[in-house]
Amino acid sequence: MGTLNTTFLTADSSFLTGMGSSVNLAGNFYGFNVSASPSEADARAMQSDWSMVGRDISDAMIQVVSEEPCLKRA
Numbered sequence: 001m002g003t004l005n006t007t008f009l010t011a012d013s014s015f016l017t018g019m020g021s022s023v024n025l026a027g028n029f030y031g032f033n034v035s036a037s038p039s040e041a042d043a044r045a046m047q048s049d050w051s052m053v054g055r056d057i058s059d060a061m062i063q064v065v066s067e068e069p070c071l072k073r074a
Contacts, residue, residue, distance in 0.1 A: 035041035 033041075035044060
């Protein structure tokens with residue numbers, strides 16, 4: 001499936017890109033993710049977002065199962 005992240009529609013950047021953009025007067029320093037159409041971009045972003053939600057739920061379930069059960073108070 002590929003790498004999932006929550007920044008699909010944002011610019012790809014790094015520390016050096018940020019430093020270089022401070023002296024860039026042309027304003028075309030950032031490269032954005034490209035899709036064939038706006039609807040494809042939305043679909044890919046939504047798929048990535050919901051996959052992250054599913055991963056968060058899975059991680060929470062694993063954490064709950066690994067915890068020791070609570071003792072009932074008498």
